[in-house]
Amino acid sequence: MKQKPRVAVFDFADCEGCELEIADLEEEILDLIEIVDIVSFREVMKEHSDTYDIAIVEGSIMRPMDEKRLRTIRSQAKILIALGACATMGGVNKIRNQWIPDEVKKDVYGTANLKGNELFDVFQTKALNEVVPVDYYIYGCPIDRDEFKSVITAVALGKKPEIPRYPVCVECKKNENICQFELGAFCLGPITRAGCKAICPTHNSVCEGCRGLIKKAEAECVKEVLERYKLSYEDIRRRCTMYNYGRKECGYDE
Amino acid sequence: MKQLVKTLTKKDFLSFVNNLIKDRSYKVVGVQAKGKRYVFDALSSAQDLRLNYDVTILPPKKYFLPQMETLLKFSLEKPFEEKETLDDTPRIIIGVHPYDIIALQQTDRHYLDQQQDNFYKKHRENTIILGVDIQNVSERSFAASMKTNITDSGFDLLLTDLGTTYAVTIGSEKGNKLLKKYATTKEATNADLKKIKTVREATAKKYKQKIKIDKKDWSALLVANYQHAIWEEHSDVCMECSSCTLVCPTCFCYDVKDNVSLNLTHGTRVRTWDGCMLKDFTKVGSGEVFREDVKERYRHRFFRKGNYLPERYGFVACVGCGRCGIACLPDIADPCNLINELAHFESDKETGRYFIKADTEVSEKGIIHIPRSATIKKITPFNETDSFFEIELDDKKSLGHKPGQFVEISVFGYGEAPFGISSPPGNTPVFEIMVRQVGNVTKKLCLLQPGDKVGVRGPLGNGFDVKSLEGKTLLFTSGGTGMVPMRSLINYVLDPKRRSKFKDVIILYGAKRPKEITFMNDVERWKKIKNVQCELTVDKCEPSECWGGCTGLITTLFPKIKADKLDSKNTIAVVIGPPVMYKFVIKCLQTLGIPDDNIYVSLERRMKCGVAKCGHCQMNGVYVCKEGPVFNYEKLRHLPEAFE
Numbered sequence: 001m002k003q004k005p006r007v008a009v010f011d012f013a014d015c016e017g018c019e020l021e022i023a024d025l026e027e028e029i030l031d032l033i034e035i036v037d038i039v040s041f042r043e044v045m046k047e048h049s050d051t052y053d054i055a056i057v058e059g060s061i062m063r064p065m066d067e068k069r070l071r072t073i074r075s076q077a078k079i080l081i082a083l084g085a086c087a088t089m090g091g092v093n094k095i096r097n098q099w100i101p102d103e104v105k106k107d108v109y110g111t112a113n114l115k116g117n118e119l120f121d122v123f124q125t126k127a128l129n130e131v132v133p134v135d136y137y138i139y140g141c142p143i144d145r146d147e148f149k150s151v152i153t154a155v156a157l158g159k160k161p162e163i164p165r166y167p168v169c170v171e172c173k174k175n176e177n178i179c180q181f182e183l184g185a186f187c188l189g190p191i192t193r194a195g196c197k198a199i200c201p202t203h204n205s206v207c208e209g210c211r212g213l214i215k216k217a218e219a220e221c222v223k224e225v226l227e228r229y230k231l232s233y234e235d236i237r238r239r240c241t242m243y244n245y246g247r248k249e250c251g252y253d254e
Numbered sequence: 255m256k257q258l259v260k261t262l263t264k265k266d267f268l269s270f271v272n273n274l275i276k277d278r279s280y281k282v283v284g285v286q287a288k289g290k291r292y293v294f295d296a297l298s299s300a301q302d303l304r305l306n307y308d309v310t311i312l313p314p315k316k317y318f319l320p321q322m323e324t325l326l327k328f329s330l331e332k333p334f335e336e337k338e339t340l341d342d343t344p345r346i347i348i349g350v351h352p353y354d355i356i357a358l359q360q361t362d363r364h365y366l367d368q369q370q371d372n373f374y375k376k377h378r379e380n381t382i383i384l385g386v387d388i389q390n391v392s393e394r395s396f397a398a399s400m401k402t403n404i405t406d407s408g409f410d411l412l413l414t415d416l417g418t419t420y421a422v423t424i425g426s427e428k429g430n431k432l433l434k435k436y437a438t439t440k441e442a443t444n445a446d447l448k449k450i451k452t453v454r455e456a457t458a459k460k461y462k463q464k465i466k467i468d469k470k471d472w473s474a475l476l477v478a479n480y481q482h483a484i485w486e487e488h489s490d491v492c493m494e495c496s497s498c499t500l501v502c503p504t505c506f507c508y509d510v511k512d513n514v515s516l517n518l519t520h521g522t523r524v525r526t527w528d529g530c531m532l533k534d535f536t537k538v539g540s541g542e543v544f545r546e547d548v549k550e551r552y553r554h555r556f557f558r559k560g561n562y563l564p565e566r567y568g569f570v571a572c573v574g575c576g577r578c579g580i581a582c583l584p585d586i587a588d589p590c591n592l593i594n595e596l597a598h599f600e601s602d603k604e605t606g607r608y609f610i611k612a613d614t615e616v617s618e619k620g621i622i623h624i625p626r627s628a629t630i631k632k633i634t635p636f637n638e639t640d641s642f643f644e645i646e647l648d649d650k651k652s653l654g655h656k657p658g659q660f661v662e663i664s665v666f667g668y669g670e671a672p673f674g675i676s677s678p679p680g681n682t683p684v685f686e687i688m689v690r691q692v693g694n695v696t697k698k699l700c701l702l703q704p705g706d707k708v709g710v711r712g713p714l715g716n717g718f719d720v721k722s723l724e725g726k727t728l729l730f731t732s733g734g735t736g737m738v739p740m741r742s743l744i745n746y747v748l749d750p751k752r753r754s755k756f757k758d759v760i761i762l763y764g765a766k767r768p769k770e771i772t773f774m775n776d777v778e779r780w781k782k783i784k785n786v787q788c789e790l791t792v793d794k795c796e797p798s799e800c801w802g803g804c805t806g807l808i809t810t811l812f813p814k815i816k817a818d819k820l821d822s823k824n825t826i827a828v829v830i831g832p833p834v835m836y837k838f839v840i841k842c843l844q845t846l847g848i849p850d851d852n853i854y855v856s857l858e859r860r861m862k863c864g865v866a867k868c869g870h871c872q873m874n875g876v877y878v879c880k881e882g883p884v885f886n887y888e889k890l891r892h893l894p895e896a897f898e
Contacts, residue, residue, distance in 0.1 A: 031517035153514045157667055158701070159694045162511070166532045169495035173581065174321040174527060176312045178291050181583060190493045190583055215493070224491035224584045
């Protein structure tokens with residue numbers, strides 16, 4: 001058998017929940033290590049190697065030291081996969097970008113002396129692809145385990161992974177849910193990338209857009225729907241802040 | 255035909271249903287409440303039934319064309335041990351409204367045609383439909399205007415609520431037996447029969463939504479308004495979510511993909527619901543999208559319902575259930591509103607036909623989704639992206655194709671892609687294709703080795719009518735990969751056994767770059783044959799490239815045709831090339847005086863299923879995989895989506 005690709009999992013600013021989703025594959029981990037060698041994965045193992053083919057990176061980039069580390073990872077990996085909302089688009093960490101980093105620091109750490117401490121040297125939050133080229137994206141907060149498996153198997157087979165470019169509504173309709181709008185709620189499903197099996201609306205809560213917007217909040221159709229449901233542009237802007245702050249259309253082409 | 259009608263008390267009906275559930279030889283599903291809406295779902299007690307429902311969120315099509323269905327299982331370790339998967343526990347669906355019954359009858363026409371879908375067929379055969387007359391009308395439904403609020407066929411049993419009893423109309427022997435076995439019934443009296451009529455008439459009066467144009471006139475209305483601004487006005491606010499097609503009982507298009515187990519030992523090929531409102535619906539391997547503009551997709555959906563399917567099958571593919579009206583957030587999907595709006599406008603006198611009836615020879619019957627096993631014999635790379643493949647069918651039978659037909663080649667785990675057949679027909683199990691690396695399947699194919707297995711479905715589609723070329727001068731024009739299927743036809747015609755049947759042959763062949771002229775050996779051979787003129791050109795040639803021929807677009811070759819050879823009325827022209835080429839070449843042919851009727855073209859779209867089911871290759875009302883890929887230009891030129 002040909003040599004298995006070596007995989008390393010890394011994290012930056014995040015909750016490690018997406019890595020936990022990988023760990024939660026449980027007995028399927030055995031299938032995973034049939035096809036790849038996991039050489040580094042801090043959350044689940046103590047071994048570490050700097051020789052790897054595929055880097056799976058969770059989290060967003062907050063500081064110069066993160067940028068440096070990410071560049072090193074990129075230079076060592078043949079394939080870089082962004083894992084989860086923080087890595088693919090900045091995610092909740094970008095909420096902070098509404099304010100000036102120094103002011104945020106003052107709010108959080110008060111008068112503590114952080115000068116010269118690179119751990120606290122934060123700049124505006126960045127997604128991975130704002131620093132280095134990213135080959136593949138696994139969206140979501142957290143990621144969908146089945147999608148993770150399909151991306152990993154695709155990469156192992158040398159295929160380009162297929163990530164949906166249509167909205168959550170498609171999966172929501174297949175699940176035969178009552179539309180959240182019909183229930184009087186405001187759901188981001190119609191403008192959010194599918195792939196999550198519409199898990200939130202299926203469990204009767206609205207979509208928060210964690211897989212990224214596929215339409216601009218300024219699009220005509222969005223305006224029309226906001227108007228019909230008596231919502232304002234301010235409402236949608238606020239709702240998009242949670243995962244999509246500063247992002248317009250996360251793109252058909254990523 | 256007079257149908258047998260029985261009655262049973264409501265209490266007896268509940269025990270009838272509970273008896274069915276207890277029996278366990280059926281999966282019993284029925285209409286139940288889901289919040290304020292209704293759904294068809296597995297039934298655990300007759301008490302859960304809500305037969306007075308207005309409309310379900312999804313139609314019962316989910317039991318016949320499930321959201322996701324496994325077509326076959328394959329092993330990645332032992333090539334070609336694929337198995338078809340069919341679940342065949344019988345099912346009873348309780349509470350289907352007449353419009354949904356009619357929608358299923360319509361879907362039958364499509365899925366049970368010559369190229370029968372055995373999955374759909376099995377589900378249909380295994381299902382007993384227990385219909386119910388509508389009692390409460392959905393706010394958005396306009397079934398009464400569509401005359402789909404009542405039906406006298408398509409069910410095994412049909413219930414009508416008569417107050418204290420149900421009348422049961424028996425629609426089939428299967429239904430009759432079921433009733434005899436599990437229920438206590440009485441013969442319906444004349445009063446009962448009268449009451450059924452009264453109940454139906456009373457319900458029909460409850461419809462608030464009414465359509466102003468009779469369904470038989472939809473087609474003409476749409477055709478007259480193909481270019482109307484309404485398509486753009488409405489689609490400007492379209493969310494492109496395809497909710498309208500997903501909830502539609504008469505929409506049946508699907509996508510196919512291969513899923514692979516995490517340990518890469520095995521996988522499944524599944525089909526999932528797809529929607530023509532989604533941008534990627536018409537996307538081909540090279541990235542091109544054929545219905546890119548949302549306006550075109552929006553129009554397509556209405557034309558499919560009101561013109562394309564009516565032309566093909568004779569019925570309007572809308573049953574007035576109103577589901578799309580409920581599902582569409584900007585509320586632009588409801589055909590009732592759209593048709594009524596169109597009716598307001600003064601119609602153009604413009605007439606068009608967006609459908610072509612072709613007598614396609616159906617070469618594969620029965621199992622249409624399962625590929626045959628084949629072995630790669632030889633791979634010859636032409637350049638970095640294009641390779642020539644010789645493939646042998648493992649059953650050693652001849653492929654039996656006509657020039658112009660195509661095959662679907664599978665690499666399990668990667669998927670399936672269509673390829674024009676490049677070899678002429680012959681009594682050999684070996685056939686030839688050219689593979690250009692554009693997507694997952696083609697890239698993988700080029701990494702395979704002779705001896706590796708692939709799957710083959712086909713030959714598919716409508717090829718050239720080679721008999722009609724006899725006695726004619728033949729002008730073949732091909733650009734780029736268009737030479738692949740053209741080579742099959744040229745080699746057929748130039749075969750020494752047949753050469754005398756045809757007059758002079760003129761071959762014009764263009765490519766972007768010299769290295770993309772892929773069949774140089776053939777070209778050299780053709781040039782030596784008597785009464786064959788062969789001219790080559792490339793769009794561009796770098797000084798470093800070796801090229802002795804012309805440079806310039808394919809149209810620059812036309813002045814080189816030796817005029818004395820061309821008796822335009824007696825010449826057949828065949829054109830195959832990239833989409834952009836047709837318009838220009840056809841103009842040249844017309845300048846030469848070749849009538850449109852003498853021009854044949856072969857088109858490429860996203861031929862996914864190859865058997866006119868999945869909908870991806872459709873241009874207007876035409877399935878390229880069925881009516882094409884070879885078309886007579888005279889018939890095709892009126893089709894706006896063919897050469898856009």
